[in-house]
Amino acid sequence: MNPRQLIARARSRVEASPEERLRRLQICEQCPHAIVTRIAGRDVARCGSCGCPLASRTRFKRIPGYGEVHCPEGKW
Numbered sequence: 795m796n797p798r799q800l801i802a803r804a805r806s807r808v809e810a811s812p813e814e815r816l817r818r819l820q821i822c823e824q825c826p827h828a829i830v831t832r833i834a835g836r837d838v839a840r841c842g843s844c845g846c847p848l849a850s851r852t853r854f855k856r857i858p859g860y861g862e863v864h865c866p867e868g869k870w
């Protein structure tokens with residue numbers, strides 16, 4: 795991919811609103827699937843159901859090539 799294509803892809807990502815992201819994180823906070831993994835010397839909160847880091851999973855509403863972002867367990 796060239797820089798223009800990468801920028802176009804980044805621009806087509808749709809972020810969730812701050813309120814929606816907070817709502818998602820509050821649900822994940824209470825979820826038994828939430829886990830912590832040590833990556834490159836840092837603790838990272840991840841979803842144990844899909845494996846995604848929760849910081850990024852809760853951030854986007856839609857990602858090109860992936861589609862609508864949702865909880866794999868149907869909680870949000």
Ligand code: SF4
Pocket residue numbers: 821822825826827828840841842843844851864865866867868869870
């Ligand atoms: S994304 Fe869903 S299944 Fe994963 S930790 Fe959050 S609420 Fe739980």
